[in-house]
Amino acid sequence: MLFNALTFWAFFALVALLTFSVPARLSRAVLVAASFAFYAAWNPMLVLLLGGCVLFNYATGLAIGRTVGQSARVLLTFTVSANLGLLGVFKYYGFFVGTLTGLLHMPPDSFALRIVLPVAISFYTFESIAYNVDVFHRRLIARTSLVDFALFISFFPHLVAGPIIRPAHFFPQLADRRLPTADDIAWGITQALKGLIKKTIFADNFAVIANIYFDTQVGRAGPLAAWIGVLAFSMQIYFDFSGYTDIARGCARLLGYDFPPNFERPYLAHDIAEFWRRWHISLSTWLRDYLYIPLGGNRHGTVRTYANLLITMGLGGLWHGASWNFVVWGLFHGVLLALHRAWRAWRGNPPAGGRIGRAASVACTFLLVTIGWVTFRAPDFATTLRVLADMFARPTQPSGAIPTAFITLLGTTLLWLLIDRDRRLQAWLAQPAGAWATLRIASATALALLAIELFARTDIVVPFIYFQF
Numbered sequence: 001m002l003f004n005a006l007t008f009w010a011f012f013a014l015v016a017l018l019t020f021s022v023p024a025r026l027s028r029a030v031l032v033a034a035s036f037a038f039y040a041a042w043n044p045m046l047v048l049l050l051g052g053c054v055l056f057n058y059a060t061g062l063a064i065g066r067t068v069g070q071s072a073r074v075l076l077t078f079t080v081s082a083n084l085g086l087l088g089v090f091k092y093y094g095f096f097v098g099t100l101t102g103l104l105h106m107p108p109d110s111f112a113l114r115i116v117l118p119v120a121i122s123f124y125t126f127e128s129i130a131y132n133v134d135v136f137h138r139r140l141i142a143r144t145s146l147v148d149f150a151l152f153i154s155f156f157p158h159l160v161a162g163p164i165i166r167p168a169h170f171f172p173q174l175a176d177r178r179l180p181t182a183d184d185i186a187w188g189i190t191q192a193l194k195g196l197i198k199k200t201i202f203a204d205n206f207a208v209i210a211n212i213y214f215d216t217q218v219g220r221a222g223p224l225a226a227w228i229g230v231l232a233f234s235m236q237i238y239f240d241f242s243g244y245t246d247i248a249r250g251c252a253r254l255l256g257y258d259f260p261p262n263f264e265r266p267y268l269a270h271d272i273a274e275f276w277r278r279w280h281i282s283l284s285t286w287l288r289d290y291l292y293i294p295l296g297g298n299r300h301g302t303v304r305t306y307a308n309l310l311i312t313m314g315l316g317g318l319w320h321g322a323s324w325n326f327v328v329w330g331l332f333h334g335v336l337l338a339l340h341r342a343w344r345a346w347r348g349n350p351p352a353g354g355r356i357g358r359a360a361s362v363a364c365t366f367l368l369v370t371i372g373w374v375t376f377r378a379p380d381f382a383t384t385l386r387v388l389a390d391m392f393a394r395p396t397q398p399s400g401a402i403p404t405a406f407i408t409l410l411g412t413t414l415l416w417l418l419i420d421r422d423r424r425l426q427a428w429l430a431q432p433a434g435a436w437a438t439l440r441i442a443s444a445t446a447l448a449l450l451a452i453e454l455f456a457r458t459d460i461v462v463p464f465i466y467f468q469f
Contacts, residue, residue: 002461003195024176042160049090060132061131064076064132065142120161129290130164163245189254196247209228226391233377240462240465272337313333317331324381
């Protein structure tokens, strides 16, 4: 079920009705059952995999919580290895085997296995690892309730594409069932509507423009077409993923749960480090806390720090997909972060430089991030090189006109940034309940649905990009 489909919203309404109709002790069980039903809609057989992951990590968490010293460390190592092994078999087997057969000049299908990539496996394995690590470090008490733990892993608003929820943030919310207040309902509806608009109007329309270039024009078009295609994908992936997160956070709040923000206007970042503090925040902080810091972080000298950045971002790229393209994308950002760190070490913390200087730094950061998206979107490395060659080629013929749809979408995006630059409109819509609260929400809902009806792409189906991870 896609978040932008009517079937999902019928499902969500039924789940909300059941959740708040049953006694408090049963409401979490209802949500677990609903979450597994939601996952079964993708592939019923893969519910066994999700259930097995829940049972395994529930048991290991209890075992780690009951042991100390070297025994606990051995259990943690086994648990993390098992989770990574699960991820490796289902997501990376073909990648590693393909690389090996290529190096050995063997037929590509020499060790081929028909393995289906389970939806959301990257997300729920990372959450399982974080849970066991936190229990080991005594930052968290192992949950004795299987229902509570199953809800943490499988809760359907964040199951498929995040945000990656930290156990220390989620479990305290289970202490008492909290019915959504009028403010929660206003905020949740506003957030979900904003996400639907991002996905159906912006992301899907940008996707059409990006797909025209990447599917039909690579290697045969000039620089203008290449830049339009790449910029369109840069906007598509932001609106697509942040739109999903907005819907997930809105749905969770309507069910009485709070998810942390996952995007904070990353394309307005002044440097690459700030970009990663604003983009996919749940993943970037997970990589920092569970990979970069355990590797040593910046505590063992400059060379080790740069190596840790490259390792962390390279593995972060590989997390996104079983392809060398994703590894290169991660390493590209690792290099940018290392260069930024070196620059700051050399120049210190330079002054902002006024509005022009700040605008230039934002534009430079956005340009570098956009170039990096080429390896993310291209199906293979050869296509990546052809796209980059198109982008930086010397024009040999008239460039042609910029598509009107592209100009309109960019203009609308900039207009929205100006109108809501301080999120005043969103804050006004979600402000505490009052005499006009119902009218505000009803009017916003009607206008949002009208905009979706008029401008959404209903003639095509564009899956959420991060569903493949």
